[in-house]
Amino acid sequence: MTTLTMDASHFHHTPFYCEENVYLLCKKLCDDGIANAEGSDLFVAFISNEKKQIPLWNQKASTRADGVILWDYHVICIQAIQGDSPPLVWDLDSTLPFPSPLASYVSETIRPSFQLFSEYNRLFRIVHAPMFLRCFASDRRHMKVSSGNWIEDPPPHEPIVAEDGTVHNLNEYISMSVSDVDSNTKISSVKDATFTQKHGVVIKENQVEELFSLISLQ
Numbered sequence: 001m002t003t004l005t006m007d008a009s010h011f012h013h014t015p016f017y018c019e020e021n022v023y024l025l026c027k028k029l030c031d032d033g034i035a036n037a038e039g040s041d042l043f044v045a046f047i048s049n050e051k052k053q054i055p056l057w058n059q060k061a062s063t064r065a066d067g068v069i070l071w072d073y074h075v076i077c078i079q080a081i082q083g084d085s086p087p088l089v090w091d092l093d094s095t096l097p098f099p100s101p102l103a104s105y106v107s108e109t110i111r112p113s114f115q116l117f118s119e120y121n122r123l124f125r126i127v128h129a130p131m132f133l134r135c136f137a138s139d140r141r142h143m144k145v146s147s148g149n150w151i152e153d154p155p156p157h158e159p160i161v162a163e164d165g166t167v168h169n170l171n172e173y174i175s176m177s178v179s180d181v182d183s184n185t186k187i188s189s190v191k192d193a194t195f196t197q198k199h200g201v202v203i204k205e206n207q208v209e210e211l212f213s214l215i216s217l218q
Helices: 018-031 102-110 129-135 170-174 187-194 205-217
Strands: 042-048 054-056 069-071 074-079 088-090 123-128 201-204
Touching: 018 042, 018 074, 018 088, 018 129, 018 170, 042 054, 042 129, 042 170, 042 205, 088 102, 102 205, 123 129, 123 170, 123 187, 123 205, 187 201, 187 205, 201 205
Parallel strands: none
Antiparallel strands: 042 074, 042 123, 054 069, 074 088, 123 201
């Protein structure tokens, strides 16, 4: 597969609803033949931390020249391609090429060389897309104030309901802490769990490239 930069505007995007954007993105990548039909080469990555304060660079919503913004959480799609091609990141909110090689995305968006206070370190929950597409649900309650008014206008499509009828479980995906990371478990074991766990696996930001190097080899 040759990496081609695509026009992100060809994909659905509602600002501040990144989890639903990625849900539809995964489906379209499958439908358009860019990914495997069942999405077996796609992974959904929820990025957050205990304080729900994560700095990411090169984001369209930023008002700064370097594109940095402090999200409470963010969601992207990572495509693991077999062979010599690098894993690709599909981030509809990024100003980087769409898609971007994972190594470039980490370097330019996570910026591991930038020294952060520990409370801003980012955690990644990696969920296999086929599992995510079956199990994820959101009735958008997190985007309403107590009066029922919207904090941000919702997407035009109907809320996402899981196959088992669950109407909202977003918090189960965006809630993560360092205690969720098993420091005694080898990344090879984490890789296997990625394919079987409903909520995927939680890893540290410096483990993302290693995990996908193993996934791409299998």
